[in-house]
Structures are given as structure tokens and as C-alpha cells.
Amino acid sequence: MHPQPLAYRDEEFFESEEARPLRILAEYLEPLRRFKAENIQDTVVFFGSARIHSPEQAREALERLERRFQPGGASNPHLERSRKAVEWSRYYEDARVLARMLTEWSTALDTQHHRFVVTSGGGPGIMEAANRGAADAGGKTIGLNIRLPFEQGANRYITEGLHFEFHYFFMRKFWFAYLAKSLVIFPGGFGTLDEMFEILTLMQTEKLAKQIQIILYGSEYWDPILSLDPMADWGAIGPGDIDLIKRADSPEQAFALLKAHLTEHHLLPPTAQEMKAPGIAKTRS
Numbered sequence: 001m002h003p004q005p006l007a008y009r010d011e012e013f014f015e016s017e018e019a020r021p022l023r024i025l026a027e028y029l030e031p032l033r034r035f036k037a038e039n040i041q042d043t044v045v046f047f048g049s050a051r052i053h054s055p056e057q058a059r060e061a062l063e064r065l066e067r068r069f070q071p072g073g074a075s076n077p078h079l080e081r082s083r084k085a086v087e088w089s090r091y092y093e094d095a096r097v098l099a100r101m102l103t104e105w106s107t108a109l110d111t112q113h114h115r116f117v118v119t120s121g122g123g124p125g126i127m128e129a130a131n132r133g134a135a136d137a138g139g140k141t142i143g144l145n146i147r148l149p150f151e152q153g154a155n156r157y158i159t160e161g162l163h164f165e166f167h168y169f170f171m172r173k174f175w176f177a178y179l180a181k182s183l184v185i186f187p188g189g190f191g192t193l194d195e196m197f198e199i200l201t202l203m204q205t206e207k208l209a210k211q212i213q214i215i216l217y218g219s220e221y222w223d224p225i226l227s228l229d230p231m232a233d234w235g236a237i238g239p240g241d242i243d244l245i246k247r248a249d250s251p252e253q254a255f256a257l258l259k260a261h262l263t264e265h266h267l268l269p270p271t272a273q274e275m276k277a278p279g280i281a282k283t284r285s
Helices: 017-037 055-068 077-088 090-107 126-136 169-179 190-204 219-225 229-234 239-244 251-266 272-276
Strands: 043-047 117-120 141-146 163-166 180-185 213-217 245-248
Touching: 017 163, 017 169, 043 090, 043 126, 043 190, 055 077, 055 090, 077 090, 090 117, 090 126, 090 213, 090 251, 117 126, 126 141, 141 169, 163 169, 169 180, 169 190, 180 190, 180 251, 190 213, 190 239, 213 251, 229 239, 239 245, 245 251
Parallel strands: 043 117, 043 180, 117 141, 141 163, 180 213, 213 245
Antiparallel strands: none
16 A cells, blocks of 8 residues: 655645645745745836737748748738738837846846846747846846646746746736836737736725836827727726826837836835835835
């Protein structure tokens, strides 16, 4: 007879329905432990589409398609989408440049902790661009990846030791929000909107004990998609709620907004109350 394993070493038990609370708790405690070990104090989170490729990848894909179809022939939907992808790829480059600018600034701060660390969902597209830009600057960069059967794996630019894999979307969202001092929202789809509106709701209902900033990047993309004025006109949100979102159309403009917000709200010494709070090092908020 084989000896019965200890409960906390029983893999079958940990995969069971009864152990779900333990798995959820693990997705809180394990990242907490690593963030402490890596001396991470806070983050700036980049959201955006996984479908936006680098300019090099987008141009190469377009050239391959163009070689397959005769010039002057009938319009091909694959070719048109590929041309749009080349146009869209500028947002990849903008995210990379902004992440590099932010990281160069934050790593030069006189601080004992790693401040305003560029964080993404860990995958391709805008997520890769953000991690890549921070890596270009020689800084730490975080990837909070979600384990899905049909998704690509984490990108290669995440700092070793700061790649996290989550099963539960809500625990991943918790870590996006818990350390974030600013969010930069690049063009994206349903997932990007979901993540942005989750934080907006927490801000509107004053459930965040810190000053957080949301920057919507890319007016050409977002203006036709996201107009909040009718919501205010109908009274669904307050007039001031529209001001929760700032807008930017260049890395320089976005960085100026980030630097001003982070300096004003998060580079002062923590209060005595915050020093007593448990967990990761706190900032004034």
C-alpha cells in the first residue's frame, strides 16, 4: 500500500473543486512573494490588442501576400487587412517608444524600490511592444499572462522572474489594479475595453485608495468607437467622470502626462498610516 501524501502535496486534491479556494489564494500569494523579492513597488500598465504586429512583421506579411496576387487584380480581403495591419503597426512602435521613455525616467529616480515598472498582459502585440520598450531601456518589466488553450505564450521581453501565469481572470485583474499608478490604453478589442472599464468603475465608485490615471492612446482609433459624452448627457455618468480619461496621440504627449501625474501623486514620502499597512511597499495616494 502506498502511503497517503500530505494534503498540500496531493496534486489530485489541488485540482479538485474543493481546492478551488486554495488555487485562488495561491494566485494572490505567489505573485505577492515574487513582487516583494524583486523589490517592485508599483507599476504602469499598458493595455492593447494582441493583434497589432511590429512594423517589420506587418510589412513582411504584406509583401508575402502581394507576391501571391497579381497587381491590378480584383481586390482581395486578405490583402486589404494586411495593408491595414501595416497602418495599425505604428501603435506597436509608439507603445515600445513610450515604454522605453518611461523606463529610462523611472530607473533614474533616486529610490530604494523599482518604481512605475512597465507591465503588460504578457502576450504578443501591444503587450510585447510595452515589455520590449522597457527591456530596450534596461529596466525590469512584468508580464501577467492568462493561461488559455488558444492563446500564444508569453513574449520573450519579460524580465526573468516577473513572468506570471494565471488561471483566473479576476486574480490577474487584481494584480493589474493593485500595483498600478497609471494605465495606458492602446487600440484594442473587447478585452482591452473590459480591462479599462473595470478600472474606471473602481475609480468612479472610489474603491481605489490611490490616485490612478487612465490615458487613452490613439484618437484616430478611439474617437469613432468610444464617446462618453452621450452617457453624461443622459445622466448615466456624471459630467466629471469624462475627465477620468486623458487622451494622447504621441509617445511624447503620453509621457508628459505620465510624468506629471506620477510626480505629483506618487513621488512624495508615504504617510505614517501607509507605512503601517501590510503587504508590498506603499506609495502616497
